[in-house]
Amino acid sequence: MKFRKLIPIFLGILSALFFAVTFVLNRFMSVSGGHWIWSASFRFFWMLPLLLIVVGSQQKIKPLIREILKKPSKWMIWSTIGFGVFYLPLTFAASYAPSWLIACTWQITIVAGLILDTLSKGTFYHKNKQKKGYLFSGIILKGVFLTQIGQLEQISGSLLLISVLPVILAAFAYPLGNRKMMELTNGKLSGLQRTLGMTIASMPFWFVITIVGIFTAPQPTIVEVSQTFIVAIASGVIATTLFFMATDKVRTNKNRLAAVEATQATEVVFAFIGEVILLQIHMPDEYAIIGMLLICIGMVLHSIMS
Template structure:
C-alpha cells in the first residue's frame, strides 16, 4: 500500500502542475473579455472527441456504453455535478480574482473531500474523518484566509464574495462527483473510460449553457479564446484529469491515502502564482499572501507524509 500511495501522490503532484494551467488561462480569457460560459463549455466540448478517440483506440468503448446503460440517471446526475457544476463556477470566479487566489481558494476541496468521506464511504478502511487530516486541513484553510485577507484592500466585499463563493461550490462539487462515479463503476472502468463517460453525462449541461449564452446575444467566442480553451482541454482536461483520476483510483479503498492524493492539489497555488507573475504582472505578492501560500503548501505536505 505504501508503494501505491507514493506513486499516487507523485501522480497527484504532476496533475496539479497541469491543472494550474486552468486557472492561468481562465484568468487570461476573463481579462481579455472572453465569456466565462464559452471558457467553461468549450473545454469540455474539446475534450469529448479527444477522449472518444482514446477510448475507441483502446477498444474499451463497448464496455463504457454498457456501464452508461446500466445507470443512465446516475451518470447524468454525478457527471453534471463533478464536471458541469464544478467547472462552470470555477470559470465564473476567474473574472473576479487573480489565478493564484482562485487556485488557493480551490484548495478547500481538500477539506470538502474529508467532510464528504463519512457520507460516501462504502467498503473503505476509514469511516470517519481522521483527526490529523482535519488539523492539516485547518492549516490549509488558515492559509486561504490569509490570502483572501491580502486581497481585501483591493476588492469590495461583493467582489471578494463573487470570486470566492463559486469556488467553494466547485470545491465540493468535484470530489462529490468524482467519488460517486468511482463508487458507481467500482474499478470496472479505467480513467479514460470514466472521463469519457462523465463527458457524455455532462453534455446536456454544456449544451444548455451554450444555448443560454446564444440566447443572450453574446455570439461566438473569438479564435483566441477557442485556442486557449483547447490548450486547457489538453493540459488540464486530458493530461491532468487522467493523472488525477488514475491516482485516486489507485488508492480508492484507503481514505487516508485518498486524502493525501487530494491534498497534492494544493501545489496548484504555487504553479499558478508563478504563471501569474510571468504572464500578468512583475509585482511580487505581499507578506500575507506569501505566508498564506506557505501554510497551504505546508498543509499539503503534511497530508502527503501522513501514514
C-alpha cells in the same frame, strides 16, 4: 513499497500543475474580453473528440458504453455535478476575480472531501486519523490564506462574494461527483475511460449552456476558441485523467484519498507562478512565502498519515 504509496501523491501534484492552467487561462481569457459560458462549454466540446481518439486507440470505448448503459441516469446526474456544477462556477468566478483568489478559494475542496467522508455511511476513516486529516487540511488552508493575505486587501466585499461563493459550490461538486463515480464504476474503468464517460454523460448540460450562450453572450473569438483547446488538453484531459488515476488507486482508503486530494493545494503555487509569468502580477511577499511553506508542510503531513 513506500515508493508505490507515494505514486498517487506524485500523480496528484502533477495533475495540480495542469489544473493550474485552467485558473490562469480562464482569467487571461476573461481579461481579454472572453465570456465565461464559452470558456466552460468549449473545454468539454474539445475534450470529447480528444478523449474519443485516445480511448478509441486503446479499444476501450465499448466496455465504457456498456458501463454507462447499465445506469445511465446515475452517470448523467453525477457527471453533471462532477463536471458541470464544478466547472461552470469556476469560469464564472474568473470573470470577477484573479486566478490566485479562485485557486485559493478552491482549496476548500480539501476540507469538502473530508466533510463528505464524514457524512457518508460506512466511512473507512478512523476517528483519530480523521481528526488529524482536518488538522493537516487546516494547516494547508492557513497557508493558502497567508499566501494571499496581501492581495485580499485589494478586493472589495461584493467582488469577494460574487467570486468566492461559486468557487465554494464547485469545491464541493467536484469531490462529490468524483466519489459517486468511483462508487459507480468500482475500479472497472481506467482514468481515461471515466473521464470520457463523464464527458459524454455531461453533454446534455453543456448543450443547454451553449443554447443559453447563443442568446445571451457575445460570439466567441478564434483566440478564445484556441485557448479553450489548450485548457481542454492540459486540464480536461491530462490533469483530470491523472487525478482520477490517483484517486482510483486509493479509493478504498479514505485517509490516502484525503492525502491525494490535499495535493491540489499546490495549484495555488502553480497558479501564482503562472500569473507572474503571463499576467505579470507582483512577486510574492513574506506572507506568501510562509504560506507556500505551510502548504508544503500540510501536504507532507497528509502523505505521512496516509
